[in-house]
Amino acid sequence: MPDILQTSHESPDYAIEQIIELPVLCLVGVLTGVFSDRDRKQRRDLQTTTSRLSEVYVELQQNFEQMKRAERMFAVGQLAAGLAHEIRNPLGSVAGAAGILQRNANLEPKHKECVEIINKESQRLNRLLTDFLDFARPRTPECQPIDVNALLDSVLKLAAHGIDMEGIHLRRDAGVPVPQIEGDPEMLEQMLLNLVMNAIQAMPGGGEIVVSAALHQGKLLIRVRDQGCGIDAALRDKIFDPFFTTKESGTGLGLPVAHQIVEQHGGILTAEPNPDAGMTFSVALPTTREVRR
Ligand SMILES: Nc1ncnc2c1ncn2[C@@H]1O[C@H](COP(=O)(O)OP(=O)(O)OP(=O)(O)O)[C@@H](O)[C@H]1O
Ligand SMILES: [Mg+2]
Structure with a gap:
């Protein structure tokens, strides 16, 4: 400049x-x-x-x-x-x-x-x-209205027939009124029977199994609680895998089938260890029809 x-x-x-x-x-x-x-x-x-x-x-x-x-x-x-x-x-x-x-x-x-x-x-x-x-x-569920109390009674009767019940006390929790649900009674019975049989097999030394039903957050919650050997934390992820078994004569298909039936009914199956001993398997089912094919 x-x-x-x-x-x-x-x-x-x-x-x-x-x-x-x-x-x-x-x-x-x-x-x-x-x-x-x-x-x-x-x-x-x-x-x-x-x-x-x-x-x-x-x-x-x-x-x-x-x-x-x-x-x-x-x-x-x-x-x-x-x-x-x-x-x-x-x-x-x-x-x-x-x-x-x-x-x-x-x-x-x-x-x-x-x-x-x-x-x-x-x-x-x-x-x-x-x-x-x-x-x-898996077959498609054939849905009809189900009386939950009658379903649970039938499962307990079947489980009691099929095993040597010595030392095992199988009971229903004092029932609270629960609504009817829509589902396939045969499939749901099979699913609950698998859970109860597992509970029985987990208690070779005997103990108590309590089956309960309640309404929780708009869902029907069925629980099977045992006092058995429980499941190691490291194995809990595997129990729903097909063919996973810790039993000599087990097929390892009981829980995968149960899981599949619950899913087909639009529900959720979970397993939790009890604070004292054993496991609780919980099935949350919709109270209205939510069947998946
Ligand atoms: N209530 C329970 N307590 C302890 N362990 C359990 C319980 N339920 C299931 N398990 C474990 O999960 C594994 C898988 O269970 P699942 O029902 O699929 O097969 P299984 O009982 O071994 O054989 P299957 O049911 O075909 O006779 C069992 O072998 C067992 O180790
Ligand atoms: Mg089983």
């Missing part, structure tokens, strides 16, 4: 030109700064978008792999279910033939023992196949 002022005495036209050029140069400088700033920002944005896109691509690929695996698992499941169904018929014939042999009074003790083994093992296999088919090919 001092240079321009000095020149203005010698060549006024040139000085005016310089004065006009000055703001233009400043403007060009500012604009260049703004554009390069914007350029840098755009490049940063582009980099972020590119790395986000690659992350999404990896996620997409993983999901695709998972989908393919799930599809394969589904196909294997269907195949296994078909196989289980086909094995059941010849197994029935084997059990029937063993039954005929068992009725033969002249059987040698050694042969009698063999026939008993065939009978016992075919029964075990039949139970495994039935449980597996219940799990792999």
Whole structure:
């Protein structure tokens, strides 16, 4: 600027030109700064978008792999279910033939023992196949109004029949009035029976099992509380996995089937350790129809 002022005495036209050029140069400088700033920002944005896109691509690929695996698992499941169904018929014939042999009074003790083994093992296999088919090919619930008290009474009666009840006290908690629910009585009975049988099997030394029903936050809450061995914290996540069992003759399908039935009725099945001993399994069911196919 001092240079321009000095020149203005010698060549006024040139000085005016310089004065006009000055703001233009400043403007060009500012604009260049703004554009390069914007350029840098755009490049940063582009980099972020590119790395986000690659992350999404990896996620997409993983999901695709998972989908393919799930599809394969589904196909294997269907195949296994078909196989289980086909094995059941010849197994029935084997059990029937063993039954005929068992009725033969002249059987040698050694042969009698063999026939008993065939009978016992075919029964075990039949139970495994039935449980597996219940799990792999669940039927759609056929809903009707259910009297909850009658349902619980029937479950307790069935459980009491099926086991040696020595040392085990099975009782209903003093009933509070609960509303009727909509559901498939046979499926719900099977689900509760699985829970009660587990409770019984968890108390080889005896104890008390209490089954209760109450209305809680608009849901019907059925609880099965035992005083048994409980479940290790590390194993609690696994108990609903198919084929997880800690029992010598267990199939590990009782809880997955129960869980599935509860879900089909729009409910939730949970397991909690009791503060003193044993476990409480809770089933929260909607009081109105919420059946899932
Ligand atoms: N009330 C309970 N107390 C302690 N452990 C339990 C209880 N209920 C379930 N479990 C554990 O969860 C496992 C899985 O139970 P689930 O009913 O699915 O199979 P299972 O009883 O072993 O065999 P299945 O029911 O097919 O005869 C059991 O083996 C047992 O270890
Ligand atoms: Mg079981």
